[in-house]
Amino acid sequence: MKKIQLILLLSFFGHVIMSNEVNVYTSRHYDSDDLLYKEFTQETGIKVNIISGKGSALLQRLKSEGSNSPADIFFTVDAGNLWKVQKEGLFQSIQSDLVLSSVPENLRGPNDEWTAIAKRARVIFYNPENVSEEMIKDIDYEDLSNPEWRNKIVVRSSSNMYNQSLVASLISNLGEEQTESWANKLVSNFARKPQGNDRSQIIAVANGEADLAIANSYYIGIMLSGSAGEEQLVAAKKVKMAFPNQKNRGTHINISGAGILKSAPNQKNANRFLEFLISKKVQKTMVDKSYEYPILESIRPSDEIASFGTDFKEDQISVKSFGELNPSAVRLMDRSGWK
């Protein structure tokens, strides 16, 4: 109790400087991440201080705090947010040779302002009982607007950043006009008004409410692990995952990524933190616990995720275009009536 009171008292007077620490603003909130941070502290003696929240809200806090900000690291689950911080000029270039040599160039900022930590694919889930192998083979995102899928597709609301990134990547690949006519037709293929999150879409497909669901890859891993309950496990076992656009540009990829801020008070520690996140050991833990794809080629995804195939083709378009085109994507979805 004494300790808690002391902490309460101290935190009233703001952030108290302690010598050996690293301050992380993060929009990832996975329990497994907390364990990783503890491991980092054990290994290096550097304390990890966390503030988590929505990416945009954290960015706003960063901007307001300006050069006084205590933040060292900005860590987020969406490339768009990384791009925004980069555009504000708040990141410094990553100097670590280890990071630069292990992370592929298309998964880093244009001037190494940030680096990807893990990847996720936005894929299509289907129930083999209702959708034949023939129908799903070689499917492209573009095909989702075909009349054969009328009233058969479920996807969450267009307020969700993963949908915004997907549409932004389509604009980047196909142009705005073609993407808009695609979105208009896609909306008329919806089996229901967009609702729930990615898991609800997978469950809807498992239960036969719809034929296809657009959702992120790692959700099926969490569901299959059983940690989300019996009902989700049963549903997950009924569905399969298809990687779109394998015959052409590849499946849409988004990243979890992080960068060091220009105003970082603990630059050295921040550097060590990034190096820690892309180390083999941590990458392995991450893919096993959060079911993302690793950024190191030598690491194999978790068994649950690997069972759907590991060597699929990824859309190589730089993740930075998601950020740039995100507002256009939102306006486009508004116009098409994608609620």
Place this chain on the structure above:
Amino acid sequence: MNRFSIWRLLPFAVLIIFTAPLLIVLSTLFGSYSENWFHLYEFVLADYIISSLILVIGVSILVLFLGTVTAWTVTTYNFKGKKVFEWALILPLAIPPYILAYTFTGLFDPFGDANNFIRSVFNLKDSTIIFPNVRNIYGAIVVFAFTLYPYVYLVSRSAFINQSKSMQEAARLLGLNQLEVFYKLALPLIRPAAIGGMMLVIMETLSDFGAVDHFAIQTFTTGIFRTWYGLYDLQTAMQLASLLLLTVGIFYFIERSSRGDGIYTSNNSTFSPNEEVNLTGLKALTAFLVCFIPIFIGFLLPIVELSLWAYEVNLGFFNNKFLENSINTLSLSFLTGLICAALALLINFSIRYKPSILVGRFSALLSIGYAVPGLILAVGMVQLLVYLDNLAFSGFDIVLTGSLLGLVLAYVIKTYALANSSIESGYERISHSLDDSSKLLGSTSWNMLGNIHIPLLKTSILTSVLLVMSDVVKELPATLILRPFNFETLAVSTYIYASEERMIQAAAPAIAIVLIGLIPIVLLSKMIRSSRPIENRE
């Protein structure tokens, strides 16, 4: 006279602190307007306005109905269970709308627990769906109404209790039946109280994000976040928020000015409480159901579903972190409650002691924070704190930003309305002649406050602390952005799991929120049980 000028200045000083973050938000109205406005205007603004409007109208009608009818039933009739219902009717206050929304979808989605249960009991096919879809505006109306009606119930009940028996007797003599007494006499008389409660409900509905987001309804709040997060346009988002703020402000002032019509303090020496009508048979059953259904939907149902979820995971969540989060949540909410109650007391006293239309109008402004979406308030607050940091502590590290002080201040601004409404209505019941007598007898302002008002307002003060606490425990968006490093509350951990739709893990902290929210509510209901008109007069 100058000695007392503190009572003139206090409301203004508080007003400056309270409104600074809001003015930062409102000031965007005078800034530049981006081209996103054309887009909003052409494609989505109408949707935002219409669905917000339907929501507010639907919720208002339903809470007014639920709140007044239940209050009338428990104050006028005597039937089995009445003693329990009297206090149990406020239990839904412990359930935040977003948690009821989560449990509603868990129950009533096509393959939710309720549908599965009915199917397995009656051995029905999987394609049979019994319950209607709740992920729409009607579902949201039900969610808001059944979690928020206690605001109307509380004020209506105490207003009904304070209605004199002689009045109703006269009405009965003039030929009105019991039902007519309710809607022709009793209901119009409690209009100011009921509308006051309803305004709280409307403000809470308009500023909610969690529930409407979960149901994917496009309201003003979701529009604000969509503009901020999706269009990357904070300026336009704050302009939208300002419009919402102004709309609520208009409602608020209409309500305030309509209050001036009548003075509802009763210092009538012939006052006597109503005698309760005994009900039996079908009538008693009806009365029972009228009271039971709101409690069932707003409290029992979500508790059952949360317990089912919590049962699915092991009890590993009762660890140190959970304990720490609970202590954080409790101490923050208690501190906020104390500050709010003290402020509300001082300000209402100052208005009473030095009545002035200007001060009265300005102090009404203090309650507007209640209507501000938490995240928007937080954005204004961060900007204010950074400004103060740069002003007062330049050269040092940041001091106020990311401190608990900022968070508590945001809570105070957000929940002051609750404390104020309770203390204000407490003051309305203290006859002005008391003040005059004490002034004549030469007591000072502090004397009058400490020796006369505070003892009389004991119940109102406690109520206001408790109302604020139960609201702070649930607060999410402002906590997310303003909290210090490594500081989590129960609402934060609930949100973290729920946003990933890991409901079974979210269940434990959600139950804890409800339990902590219950502490003030149980105390409140204790007071309800003892609040008989006779005692009020002593």
